[in-house]
Amino acid sequence: DAGITQSPRYKITETGRQVTLMCHQTWSHSYMFWYRQDLGHGLRLIYYSAAADITDKGEVPDGYVVSRSKTENFPLTLESATRSQTSVYFCASQGAGDNSPLHFGNGTRLTVT
Amino acid sequence: GQQLNQSPQSMFIQEGEDVSMNCTSSSIFNTWLWYKQDPGEGPVLLIALYKAGELTSNGRLTAQFGITRKDSFLNISASIPSDVGIYFCAGGRGSARQLTFGSGTQLTVLP
Numbered sequence: 226d227a228g229i230t231q232s233p234r235y236k237i238t239e240t241g242r243q244v245t246l247m248c249h250q251t252w253s254h255s256y257m258f259w260y261r262q263d264l265g266h267g268l269r270l271i272y273y274s275a276a277a278d279i280t281d282k283g284e285v286p287d288g289y290v291v292s293r294s295k296t297e298n299f300p301l302t303l304e305s306a307t308r309s310q311t312s313v314y315f316c317a318s319q320g321a322g323d324n325s326p327l328h329f330g331n332g333t334r335l336t337v338t
Numbered sequence: 339g340q341q342l343n344q345s346p347q348s349m350f351i352q353e354g355e356d357v358s359m360n361c362t363s364s365s366i367f368n369t370w371l372w373y374k375q376d377p378g379e380g381p382v383l384l385i386a387l388y389k390a391g392e393l394t395s396n397g398r399l400t401a402q403f404g405i406t407r408k409d410s411f412l413n414i415s416a417s418i419p420s421d422v423g424i425y426f427c428a429g430g431r432g433s434a435r436q437l438t439f440g441s442g443t444q445l446t447v448l449p
Contacts, residue, residue, distance in 0.1 A: 267439035315380050329380025
């Protein structure tokens with residue numbers, strides 16, 4: 226089935242380690258996004274991408290790196306994980322139309338110990 | 339950054355009751371969206387509003403885009419157990435990209 230998938234669903238890592246969260250969509254959507262969800266904060270945008278090889282910072286980009294070498298993939302890397310990055314991470318994609326709806330993946334729950 | 343104040347934070351209601359929740363902001367938005375999130379899943383779009391004053395329904399759900407562009411509300415009529423979840427409002431500037439999300443309303447429906 227077409228859709229947006231995230232992996233892994235759960236990840237535990239230690240402070241200082243590098244970890245990459247994967248996101249893959251099969252709709253060929255132009256736009257992709259990474260959000261983090263924390264209690265009391267709703268969803269906050271980390272990075273987004275308008276097309277392959279084009280990425281931009283969102284509201285909370287510090288400590289994160291993204292790449293978009295292929296339209297369908299948008300990995301998020303924490304180069305040196307910190308406890309404050311413990312969160313649930315959601316990837317989303319969106320078609321080219323300005324008012325196209327966001328489609329979210331099922332999230333990755335990351336715990337940094 | 340832009341802030342959206344979503345209330346209430348949580349609600350406990352009896353099955354069959356109507357529900358109302360809202361979002362307000364000090365900033366103007368050109369798009370208002372309402373999402374629902376079930377446990378262990380990502381948010382799913384319920385209703386999208388693109389014009390000030392717009393009132394849109396989706397089954398038992400009704401949402402309105404405030405005339406000032408600074409607020410929106412969502413009503414759910416005759417609640418049922420599957421309405422349980424977290425409801426998020428989101429505002430967009432210019433288009434539905436780069437949304438600002440509210441902190442969510444946790445809805446519990448009691449039998």
